[in-house]
Amino acid sequence: MITISTALDIIERETPKLVAERVAIEDSVGRVLAEDVVADTDMPPFDRSQMDGYAVRAADTKDAPAVLRLVGESAAGRGWKGRLKAGEAVRIMTGAPLPAGADAVQKIELTSEADGTVTINEPTAKGRFIVSKGKEVKRGATVLRRGTRISPANISVPAAFGYAKLKVSKRPRVAILATGTEIVPVAKRPKPDQIRNSNSLMLASLCQSAGAETVILPTVGDKLSDLTAAIASAAKTSDLVITTGGVSVGKYDLTKEAVAGLGAEIFFEKVKLKPGKPTVFARVKKAYFFGLPGNPVSAAVTFHLLVRRALMLMQSASAIELPSGFAVIEGEAKGTRERDSYLPATLATDAEGRLLAVPLRWHGSSDFIGFASADALVKIPAGGSLASGEVCEVLFL
Numbered sequence: 001m002i003t004i005s006t007a008l009d010i011i012e013r014e015t016p017k018l019v020a021e022r023v024a025i026e027d028s029v030g031r032v033l034a035e036d037v038v039a040d041t042d043m044p045p046f047d048r049s050q051m052d053g054y055a056v057r058a059a060d061t062k063d064a065p066a067v068l069r070l071v072g073e074s075a076a077g078r079g080w081k082g083r084l085k086a087g088e089a090v091r092i093m094t095g096a097p098l099p100a101g102a103d104a105v106q107k108i109e110l111t112s113e114a115d116g117t118v119t120i121n122e123p124t125a126k127g128r129f130i131v132s133k134g135k136e137v138k139r140g141a142t143v144l145r146r147g148t149r150i151s152p153a154n155i156s157v158p159a160a161f162g163y164a165k166l167k168v169s170k171r172p173r174v175a176i177l178a179t180g181t182e183i184v185p186v187a188k189r190p191k192p193d194q195i196r197n198s199n200s201l202m203l204a205s206l207c208q209s210a211g212a213e214t215v216i217l218p219t220v221g222d223k224l225s226d227l228t229a230a231i232a233s234a235a236k237t238s239d240l241v242i243t244t245g246g247v248s249v250g251k252y253d254l255t256k257e258a259v260a261g262l263g264a265e266i267f268f269e270k271v272k273l274k275p276g277k278p279t280v281f282a283r284v285k286k287a288y289f290f291g292l293p294g295n296p297v298s299a300a301v302t303f304h305l306l307v308r309r310a311l312m313l314m315q316s317a318s319a320i321e322l323p324s325g326f327a328v329i330e331g332e333a334k335g336t337r338e339r340d341s342y343l344p345a346t347l348a349t350d351a352e353g354r355l356l357a358v359p360l361r362w363h364g365s366s367d368f369i370g371f372a373s374a375d376a377l378v379k380i381p382a383g384g385s386l387a388s389g390e391v392c393e394v395l396f397l
Contacts, residue, residue, distance in 0.1 A: 001270040015313040018170040028150045031168035032315040037144035037158045042134035047098035051129045055090040055102035058126040066120045105129035147318030169315040172212040175234035179245040181221040199244045210311040228258040235287035245294030247278040255291045272339040275365035276302040296368035322395045327357040329392045335380035344374035
């Protein structure tokens with residue numbers, strides 16, 4: 001049985017990086033950049049007004065109120081082409097280019113316009129309400145780095161600099177296979193000794209959120225030859241195969257035997273982790289393989305800690321781990337003697353603005369209903385415990 005840190009090192013060492021491809025920018029959200037995005041122009045590309053108001057020479061307003069002759073208008077996309085002289089002003093809109101000769105803007109609320117003139121009621125200063133050319137970024141600067149994931153928040157960046165297509169890492173192809181005679185499809189009513197296949201849908205969603213393409217395979221019962229054949233078939237067309245169930249030591253726990261029978265290179269098969277100790281990581285032919293526990297909370301936790309890392313490594317992402325931080329735990333939490341524990345919690349803030357982690361009341365690694373409310377995982381090192389009010393490390397889900 002290996003430590004979590006050793007398991008993470010093995011995953012980082014063994015996981016291959018996928019090749020890159022070019023996609024239309026509108027199809028790039030969730031993809032990982034395989035190139036730097038470089039500004040092809042200054043931003044803004046000209047001195048730009050921050051306000052609706054009047055472009056002026058600041059010196060003309062020092063003895064305000066000052067009456068200036070109105071000589072034109074500068075609007076977004078239709079800048080005024082003349083040159084401002086002493087005693088003149090140009091009406092200007094937010095985002096419009098600053099006319100040549102102007103060095104300040106006064107906002108419209110502090111002005112009044114009549115009969116071809118504008119009265120500037122309060123003085124303005126040189127540079128006021130102006131974003132100068134190149135203030136936000138200079139041409140040639142790297143604005144998004146290789147390894148960054150494209151998101152709704154940053155997709156406007158490459159768009160602003162002409163990237164109609166982006167070079168991104170290919171999506172990992174993931175096959176998900178639930179094992180166990182007791183597992184039935186979601187649409188089927190289970191018999192008294194059966195349960196529906198909720199794990200596969202959960203894992204498919206988690207893989208997709210990590211940038212992968214997924215396929216959910218038909219469930220395989222507790223027959224070694226069927227399981228071996230299903231894994232072998234999935235490995236031919238997938239970058240990663242994930243199974244749930246059958247990784248413990250019971251009579252019908254056949255997953256490790258199946259992958260071993262395929263000549264797999266098994267990197268690890270037990271991790272000092274609660275929940276999720278019997279997790280398997282291996283290579284089957286050209287595909288990589290995770291055998292996750294069948295209990296849904298164990299499957300979720302091992303995905304967040306281990307599988308997600310492999311998927312992000314395949315895509316050459318710069319951020320391969322879940323975001324983490326610290327919180328004050330509200331309530332006691334106990335770990336185990338030999339394994340690091342990751343316990344589900346909800347997050348809140350108290351009256352002082354401190355981040356609180358509130359452990360969930362749940363009933364073990366089969367309690368997927370309780371786990372569904374979790375915002376975070378609280379880490380408890382092996383042999384430790386946390387008293388209410390202590391600072392703890394959390395992973396944000």
